[in-house]
Amino acid sequence: MVTQVILPRILQIGEGASQQLPQVLASLGCNRPLIITDKMMVKLGYTQTIQDCLAASGLSADVFDDTVPEPTISSIQAGVAKVRDGDYDSIIALGGGSPIDSAKAISILGKFGGVMRDYKFPRIVNELGLPIIAIPTTAGTGSEVTKVTIITDESNDEKMLCVGVGFMPLAALVDFNLTLSLPKRTTADTGIDALTHAMEAYVSQKASLYTDAQAIAAMRLIGPNLRRAFHDGTDKQARERVMLGSTLAGIAFSNASVALVHGMSRPIGAAFHVPHGLSNAMLLPAVTEFSIPAAAERYADCARAMGVASEQDSTDVANSKLMAELYALNDELEVPTPELFGIDRDEFFRLLPTMAEQALQSGSPGNNPRIPSADEIIELYKKLW
Known part of the structure; x- marks a missing residue:
């Protein structure tokens, strides 16, 4: 049996890995990222820390912080619109599974259009959206290294499973320091x-x-x-x-x-x-x-x-x-x-x-x-x- 293994192109693991973001962006040829996160990450100061890290290398990043726990079709629409209207070349997905899952959906819809149901399993999404650099702040979902996202259709309360290489982050920075304040x-x-x-x-x-x-x-x-x-x-x-x-x-x-x-x-x-x-x-x-x-x-x-x-x-x-x-x-x-x-x-x-x-x-x-x-x-x- 042949096993196909899909992984991020870059996987940095260890204390301080998140601070290597500027070098990772440079290695990917990206310099205009959008941070996709949630309001808790902003409140805890994690978003500002990432922005400060980028600023030290002469980079800036806009922030979309309206993701919600258990993302829905409607919750990602503003993010999709922001990507379509902005001149972004990459996405920094900061947070737990929900912001990272939201970023995956926004990456695909922002580039290719359509609606989320178009990308639901059994369709396999191999198209590559905007490059995603995932920075997880919880130790659980594993979304930073998966080719999966789950988005809820609130019209019928269905959790849609969406699968394919297109949902795999291009890079993942796994820094356990970001979990120290988890409740x-x-x-x-x-x-x-x-x-x-x-x-x-x-x-x-x-x-x-x-x-x-x-x-x-x-x-x-x-x-x-x-x-x-x-x-x-x-x-x-x-x-x-x-x-x-x-x-x-x-x-x-x-x-x-x-x-x-x-x-x-x-x-x-x-x-x-x-x-x-x-x-x-x-x-x-x-x-x-x-x-x-x-x-x-x-x-x-x-x-x-x-x-x-x-x-x-x-x-x-x-x-x-x-x-x-x-x-x-x-x-x-x-x-x-x-x-x-x-x-x-x-x-x-x-x-x-x-x-x-x-x-x-x-x-x-x-x-x-x-x-x-x-x-x-x-x-x-x-x-x-």
Whole structure:
């Protein structure tokens, strides 16, 4: 089997990587960037820091800061208009997964036009939009190294999966210093999101030796360090390891695909505005339990990589320890159930058939080791409540 691997052309990782932005822009032949970010990045001063860094090298950058969590068709329109009206040769995507995902969509629509639905999977978008330099400020989505973006169509609450080389950033600057001020909730949600990426890439039916290596390395980094980063955000060693784990997990799932957790997660996020990482965290234990019978050895490998099972443990014992760990992790990181999150029970149960259908249409459940029926997805959603 031949594995095609798509990565950013430039990947800089480590403390201070974000400060190398001027040199990276120069190497790409770009000198008129637009910063796409959100208002929190402006408030925290990260945007100004990037502008100051550019100014020291004689560069300036306009800012578009109207991206929103879980980006929608309407939320990116002003950014698309700004790109079309401006003379920009590149985009600096600064923030968590939502600003980076927004930047990916704006890059394509700003250059080629059309509407977001035109670029929805199963179409593969290989056209190259404006070059993107991604600077992630969370350790979770892996969006800086993926050829994927997810944009919600608010007319029907569908989270549209858009895939292709055109959505891969040209460069990614992965600087764990930018995660030191992350609040606990964001640390937890994005961290479990990254763990989910690694686990799903490893058990995916599209996994390869290459993606296996990235996924196992990611689990080894995230498993022992996520709790440390959650309880002490200033723990630089833990932050660095979780951030690198997130990037490796992003590489793994971008090249092996995600599976059932993500397929079921998107409809919850779209219908009830649950942050993506949090809805993944809600689902991970139940979906793992459902899937283990079809890939017991693979899940046991996950347990060992995360450090919760030993090489001497049998497959069954390792998987028992894995399940105990996933439930314990959700408890310690204060992951709520849909009920505790505040979702209306009647509405949740009314939408179960629709959410199950949307999950299947996304294609992700088809990569799961155990492929569910719509009825089985509904039962998993009920178990989640």
